[in-house]
Structures are given as C-alpha cells and as structure tokens.
Amino acid sequence: MSTELQDSATVVAANSDWFTSAVVYQVYPRSFSDSDGDGVGDIRGIIERLDYLHTLGVDVVWLSPVYVSPQNDNGYDISDYRDIDPLFGSLADLDELIAQLHARGMKLIMDLVVNHTSHEHPWFLESRSSLTNPKRDWYWWRAPENGAEPNNWGAAFSGPAWTLDETTGEYYLHLFSPQQPDLNWENPEVRAAVYEMMNWWLDRGVDGFRMDVINYISKDPALPDGRVWGSNRYGDGSAFYISGPRIHEYLQEMHREVFSPRAGALLTVGEMPGVTVDDARLFTDAARDELTMVFQFEHVGLDHDGSKWRPKALDLVDLKQSLGRWQEGLAERGWNSLYWSNHDQPRVVSRFGDDGAYRELSAKMLAGILHTHRGTPFIYQGEELGMTNMAFSTIDEYRDIEAINYFREATDLLGLPEHETLASLAQHNRDNARTPMQWSGYPGAGFTTGEPWIAINPNSARINAAEQVGRDDSVFEFYRRLIALRHSEPIIARGDFRMLLPDDPRVYAFTRSWGEQELLVLGNFGAEPVEPDVDPAWASAALLLGNYPDHTALALRPWELKVLTQTRAM
Ligand code: TEU
Numbered sequence: 001m002s003t004e005l006q007d008s009a010t011v012v013a014a015n016s017d018w019f020t021s022a023v024v025y026q027v028y029p030r031s032f033s034d035s036d037g038d039g040v041g042d043i044r045g046i047i048e049r050l051d052y053l054h055t056l057g058v059d060v061v062w063l064s065p066v067y068v069s070p071q072n073d074n075g076y077d078i079s080d081y082r083d084i085d086p087l088f089g090s091l092a093d094l095d096e097l098i099a100q101l102h103a104r105g106m107k108l109i110m111d112l113v114v115n116h117t118s119h120e121h122p123w124f125l126e127s128r129s130s131l132t133n134p135k136r137d138w139y140w141w142r143a144p145e146n147g148a149e150p151n152n153w154g155a156a157f158s159g160p161a162w163t164l165d166e167t168t169g170e171y172y173l174h175l176f177s178p179q180q181p182d183l184n185w186e187n188p189e190v191r192a193a194v195y196e197m198m199n200w201w202l203d204r205g206v207d208g209f210r211m212d213v214i215n216y217i218s219k220d221p222a223l224p225d226g227r228v229w230g231s232n233r234y235g236d237g238s239a240f241y242i243s244g245p246r247i248h249e250y251l252q253e254m255h256r257e258v259f260s261p262r263a264g265a266l267l268t269v270g271e272m273p274g275v276t277v278d279d280a281r282l283f284t285d286a287a288r289d290e291l292t293m294v295f296q297f298e299h300v301g302l303d304h305d306g307s308k309w310r311p312k313a314l315d316l317v318d319l320k321q322s323l324g325r326w327q328e329g330l331a332e333r334g335w336n337s338l339y340w341s342n343h344d345q346p347r348v349v350s351r352f353g354d355d356g357a358y359r360e361l362s363a364k365m366l367a368g369i370l371h372t373h374r375g376t377p378f379i380y381q382g383e384e385l386g387m388t389n390m391a392f393s394t395i396d397e398y399r400d401i402e403a404i405n406y407f408r409e410a411t412d413l414l415g416l417p418e419h420e421t422l423a424s425l426a427q428h429n430r431d432n433a434r435t436p437m438q439w440s441g442y443p444g445a446g447f448t449t450g451e452p453w454i455a456i457n458p459n460s461a462r463i464n465a466a467e468q469v470g471r472d473d474s475v476f477e478f479y480r481r482l483i484a485l486r487h488s489e490p491i492i493a494r495g496d497f498r499m500l501l502p503d504d505p506r507v508y509a510f511t512r513s514w515g516e517q518e519l520l521v522l523g524n525f526g527a528e529p530v531e532p533d534v535d536p537a538w539a540s541a542a543l544l545l546g547n548y549p550d551h552t553a554l555a556l557r558p559w560e561l562k563v564l565t566q567t568r569a570m
Contacts, residue, residue, distance in 0.1 A: 016264035019292055020335070021493035022059035023371075023483045024109075024267075024378045028343045029066050029088055030074055031436045032381055034448035041436070041447070043089035043097055049439075050100050055469065056384060056476070057483040060107045060267060062210045064343055066094065070120050072179040073157075073401050074343075074434075076111075076212060077118035081197045098205040107207035109267050114194045115213045116180040123193075124181050128165050128172070138190050139181050140173035142223070152225045154234025158405035161237065173223075175216060175241065177401055185217045185250055195257040202258065208267035208292075214251070215272035215279075215294075218244030229306065242274040248282060251290040260289065269337060270294040277329035284334035293337040293376060298322045300345055303352075308428040309406065314352055316505050316525050324499035324510075327374055331497065336375030340366060341383045346432040350389035354559065358527060359386050359463075361559040364478040364547035368561040369508050369523045371482040374497045379479065382437050385468055386475040389432040390457050395422065399454045403429045440466040473549070481545060491517050500534060507532045507556065513568075519544065520564040524556035531555050541566040 033045030043066060053061065065075030066088040075085065084091055101108050117124055126135040142150035144164070150171055153161035155178075162171040163178040173182045183190050198209065219241040226235030251270075259266055270283060272294045283290050299322045303314040330336050340348035349355045353362030363386030371377045392398055395407045395418070403425055410416040410424075431454060438460040439446025445460040457463075468474035486492050491514035500509040500520075508523040509532055520538050524530050532554060541564040543551040548560055556562070 018059075019267055019376050021486050021490075022267075022376055023057070023486060024060040024062055024269075024376060025053055025056070025058040026062045026064065026342055026378060026380045028064045028381055028434060030064075030453065031434050031447070033437060033439070034450065034452075037448060037450040038087075039448050039450040039452045040087055042087070043084070043093040047093070047097055047100055050104060050106075052465065052469070053106070054104045056379075056480055057487070058106065058379065060109060060207070061101060062109045062269070062378070063097075063111060065111045065113060070118055070179065072118070072177060074399075076113050077116070077120075077177070077180045078113055079118040079120040079122075082200060095204070102205070107267065108205075109208040109210050109269070110201055110206050111212060112198065112209040112214075113212040114183060115216045116174065116176060116182045119179045119181055123183075127181075128167055131168050131170075137187050138184055140184050140219070140223075141168075141170045142173070143170055151223050151237065152228065152235035153223075153237035154232065157402050158409045160234060175213075175237075177405070182219075183217070185219075185246070186221060191250065191253065192257075195254060198254070198258045202262065202266075207265065208269075210269045210271065210295075211291075212271050213273060214270040214291075215243045215247055215275055215283075216241050218246040218250055220244055238274055243272070243276075243279045248288075248290065251283065252288070255289040263289075266292070268292045273297045277326055280326075281330055281334040284330065287333075293335045295337050295339065295342075295378075296326065298326070300340075304428060309410075309424040311424075311427040316508065317503060319352075320499055320502055320508060323373065324502065327497040327499065331374070336373070337378060338370050338373050338375040339378040339380070340370055341380035341433065342378070343380065343433050344430050345380075346428055347387055347389045348383060349386050350432070351427075352525070354527065355386075355388040358559045359388065360473075360475055361547055363475045365523045365525075365559045365561040367475070367479055367482055368545060368547065368563060369521065371486065372492055372512065372519065372521045372563060373510075374495065374512070377482075377486070380433065382433075384476050384479040385438060385463055385465055387435075387438060387463060388457065388459060389427070390435045390455065391426070392429075392431065392455075393422075397455055398425075398429065398431050400430045400434070403431060436460075438464040440464050478547065485545065490514055491519055495519070501532065504533065506530050509534060516567050516569075518566055518568055520562075520566075522554070522556060522560075522562045522564075524558065524560045527558040529555060529557050538564055538566070 029041050032041040033049050034041050035044035066084050067078045068080035068083050068085045069075045069078050084094055098108050123135055123138055126133050127139045149160050149162040155161040157177040164171050174180050226237035228235050268291045270291045275296050280294050283294050302318045304311045348366055349363040353366050398404055407421055410421040411418055435457045436447035436452050441461045441464050445456045468476035491512050495512035495514035498511045501507055506526050510521050512519040522532050539553045544565040545563040
C-alpha cells in the first residue's frame with residue numbers, strides 16, 4: 001500500500017466535514033468477486049480486492065446488503081439483521097473486511113434496510129401468527145375493505161401493495177414485493193429495535209449507513225387511496241409515504257439514539273426517491289441533526305416517461321436544469337450526494353454516453369462532469385472501467401424480481417407481445433448494473449471460476465480491470481485522477497458552483513470558485529465538435545484535467561471534457 005495514499009485518506013477522515021472531500025465506492029457483493037467458485041460474489045472476494053480499491057483511491061465503501069436473506073430482492077429483504085448470509089460468508093469475514101479497510105484508511109458503510117423486512121424475518125412470522133400477538137402492530141395490518149385490498153396502492157414490483165394473509169384474514173402492506181412487508185414505524189418498539197440493531201453494527205466498527213428508502217418510513221396512518229395515473233391499474237400512494245408526517249421526527253430521534261455520540265465520524269446517506277430540494281435541505285442541514293446527505297432521484301428520472309419501461313432520450317437542458325437546481329438549493333445549507341450509477345440504474349456510459357466508438361471518451365467525460373460538482377461522488381462498481389449495459393435476449397436470462405414480475409404482468413395480464421416487453425425492459429432494467437465485475441479477459445472475467453449467477457457481459461474480453469489499471473489513458477486511471485483531485489483541491493470539494501449555458505442542448509458548462517481560483521468545466525455531450533459560448537478569456541487558461549491527450553483552446557471535440565483553471569485578480 002502506498003503511504004502517500006494512506007496519508008491522504010487519513011487526513012480526510014480527521015476533519016468533521018471529511019465527507020466533502022471523500023469519494024464513496026459501492027460494492028454490490030453478489031457481483032463483485034467470488035472467492036469460493038459458487039458463482040456468487042462474497043466477502044472474502046471483496047477482501048481480496050481491497051488493494052484495487054485502495055489504488056483507485058476511494059475513501060469509503062458502501063456495501064449492499066450481506067445480511068441473512070431469502071434473496072427475493074438480492075438481500076434487500078432481510079430475515080436476520082445481525083448475521084451474514086452464508087452465501088456471502090460469516091460475521092468473522094465481515095469483521096476482517098472492516099479491519100482490512102480501516103488498515104488502509106478506508107471506511108465501511110452498511111446498507112440499512114428498515115422500511116421493510118423479509119416476510120421470513122422472525123418479527124413478521126410472529127406478527128402474522130395472530131391478531132393478538134405482541135408484534136402484530138410492528139407491521140401494517142388492515143381488515144379487507146368490501147372484501148378487497150384496504151386501499152388502491154400498487155407495489156413497486158408489480159401488483160397491489162397489499163397481500164391477504166390467510167392466518168388472520170387481514171392484509172399486510174408491502175410497498176415493494178409481498179416478500180418485503182413494511183415495518184410500522186408508528187410503533188415505538190419498532191424504532192427502538194432498529195436503533196439497537198444500528199448501535200450493534202456501529203459498535204462492531206462500521207462507519208455509517210446507506211439507508212434504503214428511508215423517506216418512506218413515515219406513512220399517513222389513514223392510508224388514503226392514491227391517485228391513478230393514466231391507464232395504470234393501481235393508485236400511486238407516494239403522496240402518503242414519501243417524506244411522510246413524522247419523517248424528520250424519526251430521523252432526529254435516530255440521530256439522538258444512534259448517531260450523536262459519534263456523529264462527526266459517521267457517514268449517513270438516506271436513499272430518498274421523490275425527495276424535493278427543500279426537504280433534502282432539511283434532512284442534511286447539519287444544524288438539524290438528521291443525515292449527512294441524501295440520494296435524490298430527479299436526474300435519473302429524466303430519460304423516461306413516467307414509467308421506467310417507457311424510455312425517452314435525455315434532453316441535456318433538463319439534466320442541467322435539474323442538477324443545477326440541486327447545486328443551488330443545497331449551496332448554503334445541506335450537502336449533495338453525486339451519482340450516475342448504482343445497482344438499480346443502467347450503466348451510465350450506455351445511458352448518457354456512447355458505449356460504442358466513444359465509450360472511453362464519453363465515460364471519462366461523464367465522470368469528469370459529475371466529480372467536479374459540489375457534493376460527495378459515489379462510484380458504482382465497474383463504472384470506473386466504463387462497463388456497459390448488457391444485452392439480454394430472453395426473459396430467462398434476467399434475475400431481477402422487478403424485471404421478471406413486470407414481464408409476467410405485461411405479457412400475461414396486459415397481453416403485450418414478448419418481444420415488445422423485452423424491448424421496453426432493455427434500457428432501464430436493473431440487471432444491466434448487476435452483471436459481474438469485469439476483472440480480466442479470461443473466462444469468468446476473473447469474477448468466478450464457477451458458473452456465475454447471472455451472465456457475464458461478453459465484452460469483458462475487452463473491457464476489464466487487468467487491461468486498465470496502470471494504462472495511463474484508461475477510464476480507471478481517469479477516475480483515479482479525479483479522486484486524487486478531490487483530495488488535493490479544496491475548490492473541487494468545497495468551491496462555489498455556478499451553472500453556465502443552461503439552454504445549450506450539447507454543452508454542459510459550469511464554474512467553481514474558491515478564493516482567487518476559478519475552474520471552468522466543459523463537457524461535450526455528443527460526437528459533433530462544438531464551440532462553447534463561454535467567455536473567450538478562458539482560452540488562455542491552463543488545463544487541469546481533460547480526456548484528450550492534447551489541449552486545443554475552447555473548442556470541444558467529440559465527448560470532450562475540459563477542466564480549466566485560472567486565478568482571478570481580486
Ligand atoms: O430502491 C428503492 C427505489 O425506489 C428504487 O431505486 C427501486 O429500485 C426502483 O423503484 C425500482 O424501479 C431500494 C434499493 O436500492 C433496491 O435495490 C431495492 O429493491 C428497494 O429499495 C427495496 O428494498
């Protein structure tokens with residue numbers, strides 16, 4: 001391990017606003033690295049790859065769920081919060097992962113899934129057993145309304161948000177699948193049990209949490225019908241559970257009970273679909289003692305029409321308008337997270353870039369744009385290699401409950417032709433992100449020696465870590481440079497942000513400023529050369545970072561990124 005890198009990570013961790021200059025890397029364990037040849041990634045596999053992450057330079061690892069789970073939603077359905085699924089290893093492996101990360105100056109944040117549990121969690125088994133069980137009220141149970149569901153809400157993974165349980169003749173609420181019953185946070189015993197479990201993990205040495213759909217935990221107890229959009233079968237209940245009535249109270253309570261004794265050192269990231277800028281400011285204003293930052297979803301909702309299964313082309317003007325508003329909204333108070341990718345989103349180079357002829361250039365341009373915004377950047381495994389979407393040709397190749405349920409619903413219930421349904425799944429399905437990490441060009445991609453749980457992208461022969469680490473102009477080395485810049489340049493971590501050219505459909509342009517220093521960031525979102533309409537005085541500025549080997553004043557070549565720097569006379 002290079003001491004230079006370790007020192008920079010240690011310095012980062014010593015300050016209370018350390019997260020402003022930190023970069024987080026998300027590991028989706030199932031697809032990261034398989035140490036025992038069963039075709040599924042595991043914790044020992046992650047441990048074997050820590051030098052890779054250290055070389056990249058990331059400060060924090062976010063680990064998607066490794067808890068005991070029937071794996072209906074790949075671990076986002078937990079049946080034991082205090083143990084590791086044997087598929088991934090053991091608690092001893094996790095302890096070693098923590099120790100090995102800490103030894104390299106990195107932190108670990110665990111995925112916390114407490115809006116719901118698995119239907120196999122003992123809490124739910126007890127709750128469903130009788131109307132009078134002491135844990136009955138730990139979940140949302142309601143008697144049938146006129147012999148049917150208590151309200152019209154639909155579930156995220158198709159069908160209604162309610163399932164009838166024969167044991168007691170009542171329905172339980174599940175915003176995702178029937179295997180993911182929602183916990184009732186109105187009940188103080190539920191909250192206490194969750195806080196106790198969180199403290200147990202922090203005592204074990206983890207450094208914080210990425211908190212799954214945490215803005216769904218407070219629901220309007222009246223559970224009113226939701227609006228039915230277009231020709232949808234079900235109502236949209238989100239108005240009654242997104243950032244619901246008691247959400248800030250719950251998070252402040254969690255802060256008191258769990259975070260406050262170690263607040264400055266922890267990283268707490270709330271995943272919050274549908275969160276508004278104004279709410280995000282409240283959630284992340286340090287003075288309010290709630291969370292460090294939130295994941296918002298606005299910018300990843302711009303390239304489809306309501307449903308993610310109805311893709312449309314991204315309009316760059318919309319992207320700038322959206323991200324620019326978040327930059328502005330959290331400039332004075334609060335803090336942004338920055339991401340293009342995660343385990344629920346398509347691969348960014350296939351989505352907003354060009355995964356053909358310009359794959360490397362566009363992957364670097366997208367990375368450069370994101371990482372020079374103000375906020376904490378998140379990298380999803382394989383993004384640093386410019387990994388692409390996967391072309392699945394039949395439904396049998398899919399593994400994701402969301403895609404499989406949608407396919408069944410569309411073909412069986414709605415009668416859509418299979419080829420049309422497969423076509424609508426292609427762009428935004430979550431398995432795009434979940435094909436195995438491409439470590440090498442060998443069979444198994446260096447991910448496994450066995451049969452992988454999901455197909456490996458055939459382009460692993462060409463796109464892989466072994467080919468990129470150490471090759472100066474690779475996507476990997478570009479990410480490495482971006483991370484180092486965030487560590488060394490306060491202007492990138494904390495400088496003011498100002499969006500330029502809001503109406504330009506092809507150029508993404510903004511400035512950052514910090515004292516006398518100013519940066520101009522320019523990105524060409526296309527293959528046509530373009531002359532950006534910015535102050536010509538920038539033509540003489542120095543190039544801090546670019547994705548072409550040479551520098552040609554202000555004109556932008558296909559998918560070109562330039563980060564220019566100059567010092568202003570004050
Ligand atoms: O995702 C919540 C979420 O709202 C989405 O990103 C979700 O994948 C999308 O609505 C589906 O179209 C979180 C997790 O990240 C996801 O993997 C889980 O499936 C989900 O919660 C349930 O725990």
